[in-house]
Amino acid sequence: MSLLARISGSIRPISFTASRYYTSGAVSAESLVTRLKNDRKTFMKEKKQPNLNVVKGLLSDFTYFTKSTDFVEGSSEEDACMSVLQKAIKRRQDSVNQYEAGGRPELAEKERVELKVLQSYLPEQMSPELIEKELKDIIKEVGATTSRDMGKVMKAWKHDSTTADRKLVSDIVKKLLN
Template sequence: MDLFERVSEDIKTAMKAKDKVALDTLRNIKKVFLEAKTAPGANDTLSDADAIKIVQKLTKQGKDAAEIYVQQGRQDLADAELAQVKVMEVYLPKQMTPEELEAALKEIIAETGAAGAKDMGKVMGVASKKLAGLAEGRVISAKVKELLG
């Protein structure tokens, strides 16, 4: 079962459980999936890799919005955003631990032959592709900077 079908099934489950937060979140995810499927050039298909990227983007937007709400003293709105983020995170691959990330990046640095900060672009290009979905881009970038610096 691909991610699109899984979300559709989970919408039914959320309806039966009367879980409003999950239902609203899943309906939003499905709406974005459908928009991506019907976009010009998509040929009415959505790969799991593309679906994961969409969920990652929505998760990041939710976290950013929650952060802004907290800064503005609106904890009630921040809590609502974070509840939706929690529902979305179920569909993301397990994130790497800092130790796993460091080991993977050391391997990539050895592969690319990077010697210093000037080679960061080369390392980031490979790391972004290999570690897509397993760690946030800014975390990867910070770790690469640390390892090359």
Template sequence: MFARAAIRSFTRQSTRTALFYTTETAPATPQLLLRIKADVKVAMRAKDKERLAVVKGILSDLTYLEKSPQAPAQVTDSVIQQLIQKSIKKRQEAALSFAGAGRQDMADQENKEAEMLKVYLPQAMTSQEIEAEVRRVVKEQGATNAKDMGKVMKELGSLDPARAPKKDVSDMVKKVLAEL
């Protein structure tokens, strides 16, 4: 009986020691995720139910994304920002539907929630900044017509999709290439 207790004790201690001295590091938590979790606490303390519902919704979407088969290898700030952009887009589309159905109160609510989410996104690039970047890449690649769009878009893939949405970049590439 004493031997079993000693083995259990040794096993617990060695497990603790192994965890403490392990060389494996956990992936860093994205700063945006930490900010969102802190905002949940702030909203709870302030009893701000609307903000709390919106922020918890983002955390729920993130949890769903992490458990889905299409989950990225590592959740980064950029992944979270893309998730927030999708959520904003859904709310804007819902607001348009509500406004079309004569439910302005619901449309206003959806727009308000979209504005709450925009706080978590970085400053978006203006269309002039996107155009300047597109023109620079077109010049570097020597693109002359619409057939070269793939080369240009591949090079522009390094742009942060949270700052410059892919659709806006694609539209600008089409416009610039059409002008050539």
């Protein structure tokens, strides 16, 4: 076998390597997964162990989720990562409540620190006052009067659960309809 034949088998075509580094479209905002990966590198360099552990765990959960049967092929990577993030936040909130009920304040504080790190990756949340104002408008629009109409109001709620916690929204709807 000639030297040229051995070398040509290991060289990639130029078009392949160029397509990896250049994009043809407009520059998009940094995705959550990319942000997590960049933060992982930063936390490793800065030796921020609690933050690093949280980000590594979140990336691990995301990878596991995308390889599981629950992940729908062709769905958005950003939506999947946001779903994993919200589940991790809910898990930490439950842990804080259980540790406080069990008389373990040191473990509850550790979970609160992790919860703050996770919440820093969420988009800006709506204030309860703004949620209540919008819900009052929806209640008038739908014509809801009793708590039996709560389903209609919740169905008309257009905001994503990443900007407004669904539990908070349902609590406010209950308060307004009672």
